[in-house]
Amino acid sequence: MCLAVPGKVLEVGEDLIASVDIGGVRRRVSLDLVPEVVAGDYVLVHVGFALQRIDEAEAVRTTRLLAEMFAQDDVPPPGGPSTP
């Protein structure tokens, strides 16, 4: 139900079957559920189907909002990845 990974659409072939690259792994993925997707788009891949296009603008916006919130909070810079 939950396992979906982001992948980049390399090319869209016949019958709405696309070749998608997921971190160096390639798989044919059906675009039946998001027919408007084009090569170059990022999509969420679940059980061989693209479920949704990933909205890059939203992702950037969220990161910016979080950064602003941290700045407001005066949260100190991180000490390191293994802070217990």
Place this chain on the structure above:
Amino acid sequence: MSEASHSLPAMIEASHGTGGKMTHDLVERVFVPAFRNPRLEELGDQAVFEVPGGRLALTTDGYVVKPVRFPGGSIGDLAVNGTVNDLLMGGATPLYLSAAFILAEGLHVRLLQELVQDMAAAARRAGVEIVTGDTKVVDGRPDDAMFITTTGVGLVPPGIDWSPRRIRRGDRILLSGTAGDHGASVMAARFGIELETDIPSDTCALRDAVLRVRDIPGIRCMRDPTRGGVATTLAELSEQSGLSLTAEEIAIPMREDVRALCDVLGLDPLYVANEGKLIAVVAPETADEVLRGLQAVPETSGAAIIGEVTDDRPGYAGLRTALGALRPLDLLPVEQLPRIC
């Protein structure tokens, strides 16, 4: 080669396993030319060799991998490298291998020749000779090709006594390269799942690497993380030492495409098999020296220190996650399967 092979039948038949003329033909035309060495060419029921004073290491393994050929190697490579590595993990210089073949009736002889050539090449690279063997033929299902059992013997120099009992708190854990490569390379084919990757199996013999660092004091033990991956080996070493091998998630080298494949199929790469990697547990004083020695050898150039031995949770391994939390690394009760959820 083609002149000899045109008089070989195209496929393995039951008679190839009876020990009669057809078996002899097969041995003389396929195995001997590939493995070429004086002991084997005597074709006795046994191979005899001098034993210098000291301790012998003996190991055996059966190889049943399917498919028999995969990116980066074949069952032939595994059958030699796996057994050679098992000797090396005990600090032994590998010397000789025996090879017992169980062939499925209907196996194409050409395929057999290729796999045997793979074994021969692997043996040459590993500095071992295949000196004796056996061949049997069984009724097989269509996708069974062959099973190989190799037994290896090697020599352990005086003063080398590698064992989990020697592990101490504070020891460093070294991993010789990226985790999960072999299992990832065969994963899609194993489950009949169509996924295109460029991931090659990492199968290789670790002879140069181990012999280069063997005499550095402070090496407690080595083990190769084959079935069950890095996590299983850490769990086993913890159980056998009574201590707690704790790895740092961010320190474990991993190929991005291996991680991606595991993400797609819902697998934990720490439990995915390796065939050309070693884990070494080393005293803190000499860990860096051992690390540099490994890094100087091509097969282990990606070596890294991935963790430390503690006594927090005696007998159980742990993983400090990227977030800084400690997660248990238990033995998996069953093999991981791809999941969607």
Place this chain on the structure above:
Amino acid sequence: MKFVDEYRDPAQAQRLLAAIRRRSAGPMRIMEICGGHTHAIYKSGLDQLLPEGITFLHGPGCPVCVTPALRIDQAIALAEGPGHIVATYGDMLRVPGARGSLRQAQARGADVRIVYSSLDAVDLAARFKDREVVFFGVGFETTAPANGMSILRAARLGLENFSVLGNHVLVPPVLRFLLDAPGTEIDAFIGPGHVGTVVGSQDYAFLPRDYGRPVVIAGFEPNDLLEAVLMLVRQQAEGRCALEVQYRRAVREEGSPVAREVMRQVFEVVDQEWRGIGRIPASGLGIRQEYAAYDALRRYAGELPEESPADVGEYVCGAVVQGAKSPLSCPAFGVGCTPEHPFGPGMVSSEGACAALYHYRRTSPGKEAQP
């Protein structure tokens, strides 16, 4: 990996944890609904790093855990049919029914194959025209459109040897069921991110509106979950109770209209049995009459068992799946029921609460485990 690594960045995680600690105003029992979230929490260990009062209850969003044993018995019966192929997602392979699991049936000679996609099952049917191929399609709303598409594709290809044995369940009805039960102690919800990409965020508006519980729909990387917890903590501190979306890069308000249309076209809402819980009205999806040829239940009616002895007298599986009880309260936990010999789905499923707790406790003797 783009859109992944950023959400696994440890430095960002530390900032989020610090912000949570600063703003946390009191205890909060958060139910994460989706099994994938349970898995992500255990895998990253983030539950160990949150302030002590913030605890997780594991919800019923594990389609493996809630598939009735009867469905598995039916899948096995179909697999044992002569010339049949049953194609299944890997998750279902080891779940026990009344006669063991599909894996055990496979070991006895039944042709059971793991597929990654429902389309691979359709391919099997196209390749092996003389075999009856049954796709064991389970899932919540995330997977239903993909499973439903297999029927539409099979119909387009004119295949006559393909059908789906389906078990599709819906999230909102089981949440209502949980919240309507007396004594449910959940303060807030982390909503299922991938269900959300299909159905849209508005499906969860009923939680604050009808039940006064805030909900944040979250992604699946550690930083997604931490951000969602932070959003819930802020709501608590500010006295708000609202539906919010953390997973904005993938969840739109309206979801995926095409996916929803596929679901509407192939399925209809039906009453549904949930393993260990019982019958919840209007909580599942059945295949519509016009696709009856592709519905294994109708196609093989008469050959399939109609009840399962494994669906009654369950241990505590149902209560655990609902988050109402801890696996520790189950008499069989760790005694008869272990990951090696699971009695029920909570121990088979890698994100089942029972399996996760079993491994944690086994390797942390003497430490207090979070139930």
